[in-house]
Amino acid sequence: MAMICRLQRDDDQDLIYDVHRAAFASDLHGRLPAAIGSSPQFVPGWSWVIERDDELIGHGMASWTFLDLDGGGSVDVPHLSPLAVLPGHQRRGAGSALIGAITDAVDLAGAPFLLLEGSPGFYGRFGFQDARIHGVRFPLPPGAPAGAGQLRPLTSYRQLAGRVRYPPAFLAATTA
Numbered sequence: 001m002a003m004i005c006r007l008q009r010d011d012d013q014d015l016i017y018d019v020h021r022a023a024f025a026s027d028l029h030g031r032l033p034a035a036i037g038s039s040p041q042f043v044p045g046w047s048w049v050i051e052r053d054d055e056l057i058g059h060g061m062a063s064w065t066f067l068d069l070d071g072g073g074s075v076d077v078p079h080l081s082p083l084a085v086l087p088g089h090q091r092r093g094a095g096s097a098l099i100g101a102i103t104d105a106v107d108l109a110g111a112p113f114l115l116l117e118g119s120p121g122f123y124g125r126f127g128f129q130d131a132r133i134h135g136v137r138f139p140l141p142p143g144a145p146a147g148a149g150q151l152r153p154l155t156s157y158r159q160l161a162g163r164v165r166y167p168p169a170f171l172a173a174t175t176a
Helices: 010-024 027-037 094-108 120-126 168-174
Strands: 003-007 044-051 053-070 074-085 113-117 147-153 162-165
Touching: 003 094, 010 027, 010 044, 010 053, 010 074, 027 044, 027 053, 027 074, 027 168, 044 074, 044 094, 053 094, 074 094, 074 162, 094 113, 094 120, 120 147
Parallel strands: 074 113
Antiparallel strands: 003 044, 044 053, 053 074, 053 162, 113 147
């Protein structure tokens, strides 16, 4: 079973929707990649898919989100979300390959770090850490562990302290 990680193409959009909808059993999650993809925060070189035997089985992307700085002002920072693999293909390296491709692309772009909201147990093995130790705070949903807001320092790391503020496209696609 050959696995190929490649940049997203325009004709992948329906399959990407299907992957996210199936992985999270949620139409909201299914709509998120297209909402981000049509927003000003979208970066084409940061949206990747995984194929196994010519079947699209996974997708992940990073895009710009806002960091409201503690000292005033706001900067754009990269945020890895969403990431999904079809349930029947999970735990076989597809998600790891997507995280690696996205992290490398964001690092090559010169970003200081990559943010995400997710399981510390899963993402910790990819170098993600509790973002609070770097001065970054997330507006986490109720019930989320405090360490779910995470940061991966990259080659050009520099500390930027502040609070994450999600862009309108992200918020519109993740709330009913």
